[in-house]
Amino acid sequence: MGASKGIKQAVILAGGLGTRLMPLTKNTPKPMVLVNNRPFLEYLISLLRDNGIEEIVLLLGYLAGKVQKHFRDGSGFGVKIKYSVSSVSTETGKRIKKAAKLLDDTFLLMYCDNYWQLNLREMMEFYISKNKKYMMTVYSNSLGITKNNVLVSKDGIVLKYDKERKDKGLNGVDIGFFILKKDILKLMPSSNLSFEKMITPKLIKKRELAAYTTNIRYYSVSTVEKLKLTEEFLRPKKIALIDRDGIINKRPLKARYIRSWKQFKFLPGAIKSLGLLKRNGFRLILISNQAGIGRGLMTEKDLKKIHENMQKALKRGNADLDAIYCCPHSWEDNCECRKPKPGMILRAANDLSFDVTKAVFIGDDERDIQAGKNAGCKTILISKGDAANSSPDMICKSLEEAAELLVNHKKYKQSAI
Numbered sequence: 001m002g003a004s005k006g007i008k009q010a011v012i013l014a015g016g017l018g019t020r021l022m023p024l025t026k027n028t029p030k031p032m033v034l035v036n037n038r039p040f041l042e043y044l045i046s047l048l049r050d051n052g053i054e055e056i057v058l059l060l061g062y063l064a065g066k067v068q069k070h071f072r073d074g075s076g077f078g079v080k081i082k083y084s085v086s087s088v089s090t091e092t093g094k095r096i097k098k099a100a101k102l103l104d105d106t107f108l109l110m111y112c113d114n115y116w117q118l119n120l121r122e123m124m125e126f127y128i129s130k131n132k133k134y135m136m137t138v139y140s141n142s143l144g145i146t147k148n149n150v151l152v153s154k155d156g157i158v159l160k161y162d163k164e165r166k167d168k169g170l171n172g173v174d175i176g177f178f179i180l181k182k183d184i185l186k187l188m189p190s191s192n193l194s195f196e197k198m199i200t201p202k203l204i205k206k207r208e209l210a211a212y213t214t215n216i217r218y219y220s221v222s223t224v225e226k227l228k229l230t231e232e233f234l235r236p237k238k239i240a241l242i243d244r245d246g247i248i249n250k251r252p253l254k255a256r257y258i259r260s261w262k263q264f265k266f267l268p269g270a271i272k273s274l275g276l277l278k279r280n281g282f283r284l285i286l287i288s289n290q291a292g293i294g295r296g297l298m299t300e301k302d303l304k305k306i307h308e309n310m311q312k313a314l315k316r317g318n319a320d321l322d323a324i325y326c327c328p329h330s331w332e333d334n335c336e337c338r339k340p341k342p343g344m345i346l347r348a349a350n351d352l353s354f355d356v357t358k359a360v361f362i363g364d365d366e367r368d369i370q371a372g373k374n375a376g377c378k379t380i381l382i383s384k385g386d387a388a389n390s391s392p393d394m395i396c397k398s399l400e401e402a403a404e405l406l407v408n409h410k411k412y413k414q415s416a417i
């Protein structure tokens with residue numbers, strides 16, 4: 001992801017009691033709760049370091065010593081860590097204010113219980129383009145995983161914040177990951193105040209709070225149930241998202257469709273390549289546009305039949321797909337799933353709990369690469385000719401070459417794609 005211009009510091013609110021996580025937080029502060037045998041905060045720190053953050057200020061309270069003892073000055077984690085410790089009863093706003101001397105002019109403010117696949121470079125570009133001093137990251141809740149608590153205008157300004165989540169006309173969820181200017185401290189009285197209850201409404205009233213809206217879902221450790229989902233999500237996985245026509249089977253002519261199993265012809269080397277990926281621990285997920293259904297040229301049943309036969313043949317080569325996602329809509333339907341939109345990929349990521357930023361999309365069409373990019377994946381274009389305009393991360397001549405690369409290439413292997 002590389003370094004981000006202008007922002008080097010993250011401030012994490014990590015002082016709460018974590019009552020909703022009891023009994024896990026009886027003797028352990030929330031940031032130290034184990035997720036796959038690692039304190040949750042380690043994941044956040046890796047995420048920040050990979051985004052070019054150099055310094056992290058931890059705002060601690062409950063069992064602060066346990067956090068400090070583990071992370072020390074941060075050198076063991078590739079960052080510099082500073083601490084500001086206040087009493088357990090101190091509210092979020094006051095915790096920030098107390099850390100005034102440690103704060104950079106512009107910093108990233110986070111809650112310690114949300115994990116989201118931050119791309120700070122993209123966020124900063126948006127922040128600069130909005131020309132507002134403050135910005136909140138808002139999950140679009142396109143999968144409907146929770147209740148909304150903010151209203152964002154079409155031009156990206158937060159208009160409402162409802163901590164109680166009662167208002168019906170809301171369209172997103174505050175997930176933290178704020179970009180703030182230090183002068184926000186001037187808006188804070190010295191009383192014991194909560195950031196979200198006191199400061200967020202002030203910024204909204206001044207129309208000074210931009211919203212960076214993301215379709216990528218976030219994960220949380222705020223309750224035991226959510227922690228379980230997060231644990232599964234953060235377990236390392238290798239994911240290959242694969243287009244069908246032109247990758248697995250011979251591509252039909254433009255605006256034609258494979259309507260029956262008879263018309264389906266595997267490309268040479270396809271089964272072998274999928275088998276190689278599978279043997280090396282990749283989960284294989286098909287992501288395919290099948291507008292022939294929406295255009296009335298074939299039925300869902302026809303497609304199902306083709307895929308049943310395809311899976312049988314793949315299974316014989318130990319190369320069957322782990323999941324299949326198809327968009328049946330015509331381009332006129334304006335759905336959320338048809339590539340280049342990222343709907344199918346985001347749905348798959350949610351269903352199979354994987355990190356889209358560590359998954360790779362393999363396709364033969366510019367729309368595949370755009371869909372992959374729109375979802376935040378790495379992308380490989382299979383092309384024998386010129387590279388398309390979509391600038392994929394890699395270009396390979398065949399699925400075989402792509403599979404070899406993913407399995408053997410050190411860089412790809414180690415990035416836990």
Ligand SMILES: [Mg+2]
Binds near residue numbers: 363364
């Ligand atoms: Mg294709």
